[in-house]
Amino acid sequence: MKQFLELQPTVNQTFRLMGYGSRGNLAARLEQSYQAEQNDDYPAACMMRYEAFEDILATLPDDEQSVVTLDRTHPNTLAAMEIILASAVDSYLAGEGEVAAAQLELLLDCDDEDPLEATPILALCYAMIGEWECLEDIETDLGDKTALAPLLRALREHVESGKIESSTVAALARYKEFAAELKLADHPTDESYASDINSDHPSRAALARELYLRCETTLNTYPDFLPALASMLKK
Numbered sequence: 001m002k003q004f005l006e007l008q009p010t011v012n013q014t015f016r017l018m019g020y021g022s023r024g025n026l027a028a029r030l031e032q033s034y035q036a037e038q039n040d041d042y043p044a045a046c047m048m049r050y051e052a053f054e055d056i057l058a059t060l061p062d063d064e065q066s067v068v069t070l071d072r073t074h075p076n077t078l079a080a081m082e083i084i085l086a087s088a089v090d091s092y093l094a095g096e097g098e099v100a101a102a103q104l105e106l107l108l109d110c111d112d113e114d115p116l117e118a119t120p121i122l123a124l125c126y127a128m129i130g131e132w133e134c135l136e137d138i139e140t141d142l143g144d145k146t147a148l149a150p151l152l153r154a155l156r157e158h159v160e161s162g163k164i165e166s167s168t169v170a171a172l173a174r175y176k177e178f179a180a181e182l183k184l185a186d187h188p189t190d191e192s193y194a195s196d197i198n199s200d201h202p203s204r205a206a207l208a209r210e211l212y213l214r215c216e217t218t219l220n221t222y223p224d225f226l227p228a229l230a231s232m233l234k235k
Contacts, residue, residue, distance in 0.1 A: 101126060124215060148211065151178075164229060
């Protein structure tokens with residue numbers, strides 16, 4: 001019986017995940033999970049993605065010494081990478097930070113150029129589970145065009161020392177819309193927000209809310225952090 005997934009080397013020293021039959025069609029399986037999500041069956045969507053992730057994991061080498069760089073130009077292989085990322089996000093949102101971090105580390109091992117931008121979610125996972133040294137190792141990869149780096153720096157300072165450095169607060173305050181979002185009591189995802197964020201040119205306020213919502217699971221792990229930060233942002 002032929003395998004439904006097979007790891008095939010290329011001349012470029014990368015590997016493709018060749019799929020056979022419906023179970024090997026990873027792009028179709030990913031799309032089916034999105035369809036379930038659109039039909040408001042999020043648990044089923046998560047299960048579809050996790051089962052596909054397990055199939056992918058079983059196809060990859062199971063020893064840490066074997067480095068497999070995946071060929072993202074190949075549609076089924078790219079779908080595999082997207083499944084790993086989507087399943088990791090599912091794990092993160094479910095509060096399974098260690099599982100999500102392991103999934104994202106696997107994805108980055110498969111393509112260290114990070115074309116799917118997994119690093120920001122990995123940073124949130126590290127913060128959630130208190131892996132501060134791991135977070136520090138990837139902090140520079142977050143770049144200086146997002147409020148995520150100063151936010152997570154503030155969180156680390158708060159957890160480790162009980163206080164947030166004024167320089168960190170100042171760095172975060174430069175992102176005015178995001179700083180304003182952090183001080184809000186509610187962060188509705190109503191029709192107005194949905195229309196804005198899905199438009200061709202979303203407003204800075206909508207992008208700030210999107211970032212907050214992405215961070216919310218981590219922030220909820222430390223319930224006394226936002227009140228402390230908000231009081232300093234008002235100064």
